[in-house]
Amino acid sequence: MAASANARSDSDQQEARKDALETASAGNTAEVHQFKGEWDDEGVFFYQAFNDEISDYAIQHGRFGGPHFNPTRMTWIKPSFAWVLYRAGYGRKHNQSRILKVKLPHAAVAALLGACACKHGGGGHKGRVQWDPARDLLSSEDKGRQPRKMRRERAIQIGLSHELSEAYVGSVISIEDVTELAHAVGEAHATKPCQEGRQDAMAELLPRLPVERPYMPQCEHEALVRLQLVAAGSAAEASEGRS
Numbered sequence: 001m002a003a004s005a006n007a008r009s010d011s012d013q014q015e016a017r018k019d020a021l022e023t024a025s026a027g028n029t030a031e032v033h034q035f036k037g038e039w040d041d042e043g044v045f046f047y048q049a050f051n052d053e054i055s056d057y058a059i060q061h062g063r064f065g066g067p068h069f070n071p072t073r074m075t076w077i078k079p080s081f082a083w084v085l086y087r088a089g090y091g092r093k094h095n096q097s098r099i100l101k102v103k104l105p106h107a108a109v110a111a112l113l114g115a116c117a118c119k120h121g122g123g124g125h126k127g128r129v130q131w132d133p134a135r136d137l138l139s140s141e142d143k144g145r146q147p148r149k150m151r152r153e154r155a156i157q158i159g160l161s162h163e164l165s166e167a168y169v170g171s172v173i174s175i176e177d178v179t180e181l182a183h184a185v186g187e188a189h190a191t192k193p194c195q196e197g198r199q200d201a202m203a204e205l206l207p208r209l210p211v212e213r214p215y216m217p218q219c220e221h222e223a224l225v226r227l228q229l230v231a232a233g234s235a236a237e238a239s240e241g242r243s
Contacts (some may be wrong), residue, residue, distance in 0.1 A: 007174050014148060031228060031233050032229065032230060033156070033228050033229065035079065035214065035215045035217065036079065036212045037080065037213075038079070038081075038210040038213075039215050041105075042173065043080060043104050043173055044103070044107065045101045045102065045110050046078060046102045047076070047078050047079070047092070047100065047102070047178075048075065048076070048099075048100050048102060049095070049096035050098050051068070052098060053066065053067075054098075055098035055100060058159075059100075059175060059177050059208045062172075062175060065191070067107055069168050072161065072162050072166060073169070074161040076160075077102065077160065078157050079155075079240070080155040081178075081210050082137035082155075083132070083134070083147075083155045083157070085099070085137075085147055086121050086146050088182070089145075090183060091182040091183055092185030092186065093184070100175055100176065100177060101175070101177075103175075103241035104168070104172065104173050105173060106217075108135035109218075110217045110218040112127060112158065112164060112169070113158065113219050113223060113227060114159075115164055116129045116159075117129070118130075118226060125195070126160070127158070127159065128158070129157070129159075129228075131154035131228060132154065133149050133150060133151060133154065133155070134153040134154055134155040135147035135148065136149075136150050137185070138202050140198065144189045144191070145189075147189065153188065155176070184205055189202075189204045216230075
C-alpha cells in the first residue's frame with residue numbers, strides 16, 4: 001500500500017518542531033490570535049496536501065476515501081493557502097504532490113474546533129490546534145524556495161484524528177484540486193533576477209488567489225478562549241457592545 005500523503009519526512013518534522021519552539025518562546029501563552037481564511041455564507045475553505053492516489057479518488061468522488069486513505073489517522077487542515085504551500089513545497093514534495101482545497105460548513109468547523117485543545121508537539125488529544133508563524137502568499141524567502149515567514153502573525157493549523165478525523169471527512173461540502181495554482185505561485189516566488197520580477201509575476205496571479213480574511217468560528221465562548229481566539233473577558237465586553 002502506498003505511503004500516506006500526510007506522513008511527514010524527517011526534514012518536515014524538524015521544521016515543524018522549529019516552528020513549535022518559536023511559537024512556545026513567543027511569550028504570553030494567553031496571547032490571542034486571529035483565524036484567517038477564505039469563507040462565505042456556506043462554509044470555510046481549508047487546504048491539504050496528498051499523493052496522487054488519494055487526490056484522484058477525492059476529486060472523482062467528491063469525498064475522501066479509497067484504499068490509500070485512512071480516515072482515522074491524524075490529519076492536518078490549514079485555512080492558509082500560503083502555509084500549505086510552505087509545508088508541501090508548493091506541491092513538489094514526495095507524497096504531497098497535490099494540493100486540495102476543501103470546503104466545510106460553519107457548523108462542522110465549530111464542532112471540530114470545539115473538541116480541540118491548543119497544544120504544540122505531541123499529546124493524546126484527538127483534536128489539536130497549533131498557532132505557527134504565518135506565511136506571506138505574495139512574497140518569498142530562502143531564494144524563492146518558500147513563502148516568507150511573518151514573525152508577528154500566527155496561522156492556525158488544526159490536527160484531527162480518530163472520530164474527529166472521521167467527522168471532518170463526513171462533513172466535506174466540496175473538494176477542488178488547486179495544484180496547478182500552487183505550482184504557479186512557486187514559479188512566481190522563484191522568479192529571477194530581481195524582487196520586482198517576483199512582484200510582477202505575483203500580480204498576474206492575484207485574480208486567482210484566495211481572499212483570506214478574519215473569521216470567528218461559531219464556538220462556545222469557553223472554546224474560543226481555550227483555543228486563544230478570544231480573551232477570557234471578551235464575552236462580557238461583547239455583550240455590552242451589543243446592548
